Amino acid sequence: MNYSTIVLMTDFGLADVYVGQMKGVIDKINPNVKVIDLTHDVQPFNVRQAGFILKNSYKYFCQGTIFICVVDPEVGSGRESICIETEDYLFLAPNNGLLTYLLDELRINQIIKIDNLKYNANEVSNTFHGRDVFAVAGGYLSKGIKLEEIGSSFDISLVKKSESLMVRKFANKVVGEIVYSDRFGNIVTSIHRKDLPKEYEKLEIRINEFELQKICKTFSDVKVGELLAYIGSMEYLEIAVREGRASDLFRVETSIKLIWE
Amino acid sequence: MNYSTIVLMTDFGLADVYVGQMKGVIDKINPNVKVIDLTHDVQPFNVRQAGFILKNSYKYFCQGTIFICVVDPEVGSGRESICIETEDYLFLAPNNGLLTYLLDELRINQIIKIDNLKYNANEVSNTFHGRDVFAVAGGYLSKGIKLEEIGSSFDISLVKKSESLMVRKFANKVVGEIVYSDRFGNIVTSIHRKDLPKEYEKLEIRINEFELQKICKTFSDVKVGELLAYIGSMEYLEIAVREGRASDLFRVETSIKLIWE
Amino acid sequence: MNYSTIVLMTDFGLADVYVGQMKGVIDKINPNVKVIDLTHDVQPFNVRQAGFILKNSYKYFCQGTIFICVVDPEVGSGRESICIETEDYLFLAPNNGLLTYLLDELRINQIIKIDNLKYNANEVSNTFHGRDVFAVAGGYLSKGIKLEEIGSSFDISLVKKSESLMVRKFANKVVGEIVYSDRFGNIVTSIHRKDLPKEYEKLEIRINEFELQKICKTFSDVKVGELLAYIGSMEYLEIAVREGRASDLFRVETSIKLIWE
Structure with missing residues (x-):
């Protein structure tokens, strides 16, 4: 090589x-x-x-x-x-x-x-x-x-092992952790796209105490200042406030619960 | 190419x-x-x-x-x-x-x-x-x-257009906007060297409420801690405090008025 | 060349x-x-x-x-x-x-x-x-x-000269200055390894008001949260808190006294 x-x-x-x-x-x-x-x-x-x-x-x-x-x-x-x-x-x-x-x-x-x-x-x-x-x-x-x-x-x-990323799947929810938040205050979670149910884009969801309409495609699907969840560029569930900082809404040790009906 | x-x-x-x-x-x-x-x-x-x-x-x-x-x-x-x-x-x-x-x-x-x-x-x-x-x-x-x-x-x-940089010229003043402030707290304005009167270096000036002697060449023309206006390295009017932070003196949405006699 | x-x-x-x-x-x-x-x-x-x-x-x-x-x-x-x-x-x-x-x-x-x-x-x-x-x-x-x-x-x-780094050697101490603190809050002092007594690793020491056991080799010689002194990667005495910020404990203008018995 x-x-x-x-x-x-x-x-x-x-x-x-x-x-x-x-x-x-x-x-x-x-x-x-x-x-x-x-x-x-x-x-x-x-x-x-x-x-x-x-x-x-x-x-x-x-x-x-x-x-x-x-x-x-x-x-x-x-x-x-x-x-x-x-x-x-x-x-x-x-x-x-x-x-x-x-x-x-x-x-x-x-x-x-x-x-x-x-x-x-x-x-x-x-x-x-x-x-x-x-x-x-x-x-x-x-x-x-x-x-x-x-x-x-x-x-x-x-070879030493780090603790696995926490992801737990249930009938109507997935629970994960916050891995980090980025420069924009967007939160990257441990929940991978593959951890979500099929056709996840059609679900009505909640993230912890926040009601969200659905998992969005991108920031401009919501209004400036609104919270959204979406599959980020690394294929994990991310949480953002459009042109704001989602990281101000969640403490870093909080577990993230994505709940659907 | x-x-x-x-x-x-x-x-x-x-x-x-x-x-x-x-x-x-x-x-x-x-x-x-x-x-x-x-x-x-x-x-x-x-x-x-x-x-x-x-x-x-x-x-x-x-x-x-x-x-x-x-x-x-x-x-x-x-x-x-x-x-x-x-x-x-x-x-x-x-x-x-x-x-x-x-x-x-x-x-x-x-x-x-x-x-x-x-x-x-x-x-x-x-x-x-x-x-x-x-x-x-x-x-x-x-x-x-x-x-x-x-x-x-x-x-x-x-091709989409951004709003033009605001610059308005009057008999004895130019009004512009703050484009951004840099790492040193120096303020870059929208007022270009060409927007100033000829022989601008000889004018006695004010910037908003601040009396300044003249448009300086560089920081060391004033004492440490003093406010100055000068033509910056991009040829726009900039405002600095020598070895201090001019950005603490102006709110970012303030318009900048350069007034001369 | x-x-x-x-x-x-x-x-x-x-x-x-x-x-x-x-x-x-x-x-x-x-x-x-x-x-x-x-x-x-x-x-x-x-x-x-x-x-x-x-x-x-x-x-x-x-x-x-x-x-x-x-x-x-x-x-x-x-x-x-x-x-x-x-x-x-x-x-x-x-x-x-x-x-x-x-x-x-x-x-x-x-x-x-x-x-x-x-x-x-x-x-x-x-x-x-x-x-x-x-x-x-x-x-x-x-x-x-x-x-x-x-x-x-x-x-x-x-060629203009900067003031020398301050280092003063005494019978049972060396006094230096804080040159800067790094991203981790580790403090880099002006005291070089060569300014220390021979066999400095065996000394019981104090840094200003802090009792330390000895000059350590590396961070993991102490517990998380504890203060340590060590010879850093530039061969100067450095002061750190393991996985914490020593720079919160010393004002930048403080002189650093390394005292031994």
Whole structure:
């Protein structure tokens, strides 16, 4: 496989120099690889959100993309740094559950623990493995260094799991959780389109205490300021206020009940 | 024309995965095109601000740049997706007024409606045409696919217009509006340098209720903490407090009156 | 030297079009140079923070990198625009102290004042030299234009100095300052690892009024919510609350006293 693109996803933000330094390290090792930011604003330490985002984004990238995913509250402790090879991609991340949701849907070729110090920075800091471990390993992998040289084999049973996204189906309702809300205040839930009954577009529904006419197609199906539910661009149920902020109406720990007649 | 650069301008922010997914889609179609972010922090749904920014920025980019501009409150409704070809550039945007201010100053070669489904994503979401329509079409255009293949001819009379920027000239004053304020709290007004009297640098002026000595050249013409008016880097009148925030002194809906003796 | 990468560091933020326009200008002059953002969120006008960040980041970038550093409160006044050539890099910045901390550790080959108008924008605004002076000069330098063509020789004695980072060493303590706090609320101090006593990891310490057991290796050495001090990824003493915000506990002007028995 020819790896020509590296995608970065972290909770480092863009205000500090962390992401810039990672890009410098990669450029130093392989000036020919392209680097794309998926996002650096995962909620700090929110490993599950990172996993959800990754699961719903990787397919938009070309075959031969290396994903470097760093949301890493236990950096510098004993937790392993791992790399999962699938048919089309490489995924590098701390072994903390971040890659769980991928395992459910991708065929795994090989998993390694990144432990060959030759492919670490000369001095590895205790608090920034994004730069000193992952960017270095990713850079070398993009240059064609083999996975087996970067580290040793790692058994899939040792890959840490995040808690599953909560979805419970009942006769006339589905209950899910809020995964996160986006820049517009739109709420992304754990309820997938496939969790809804067939012909869901014809149902009259309620979301928690709010009566809604139906599941809409898009924002402009309601008036400015009105609440709507719709299937978002990642195929999960989302809740929005047209040109407003639905996130002001729901506490993040609230469970979302979609009820129909 | 050889299209080698794609510029993105949206109101999607960088905190979410929207922009990252668009870049993935483009990379998948044409790994050789360069992608530059103009900004992703247009005020949400503010089509006029996007138009103003674009009109004052496109000329800094090289011939053969494709601009993908997505501020799109009516996404998924009937509104068309259009592409305007000028002598040097392509501009893709929803047909909602975003491209109005360009029409005033650029010679248009051709306008199309992006309606050839072959150059859309396989499945087009209802809420994210930035990824499923515009990034795909832009990617193919950068690969050399002809405009006529992407969509059908679209009459210029059907291109939606945004309200003009308000500027009124009087004997001893000009009245304009606040277009937006920037990261520093500096206020960008709709009053262009050309709207001012000749030798404007010699005038004693007032801005609304504030007495100012004159229109300054730059921030350091006044003391730290003092208010100043100056011609900004886009050639519009701007108002700042040196190392402070002018945006705290004016409500965004206030009209700006520049008065001289 | 072949200059293949330009690194940008500014206080312009990413919300406005300033950085996008700079990238357009560079792309127009040299479409083959790679541009990497170090950060654009230096605290507005904080020249010392920019200098500190640069000093601790440049080494992560490859030989032949051009750094364009614009934190420029006196833009448009008489202050010079300079370029410092070292063995491996070029550094462009306003002559306002931003490059001070580099001078202490890099061997300088040559310094010029960027004053050849041929390598400025055709029209130079008074308030945006990032675009009209630095991006243009950097673009041409990356194309192989010689330093001597960009401007005239500038004596090192004329390079403005920022105030040194405050560090005072005593028998049983070191006193430093807060340089800035990062996205996570972690505090970066001016106290370098080398300012600490040997075997500092065995000391019992206090930070101001807070009793700490010792200088930790990493966040997970303490419980969630607990305060810790550690040597950060730039080798300076940092203070954090695990998965919390240390910056809420210290006012930014506070001096940091690290005291041991």
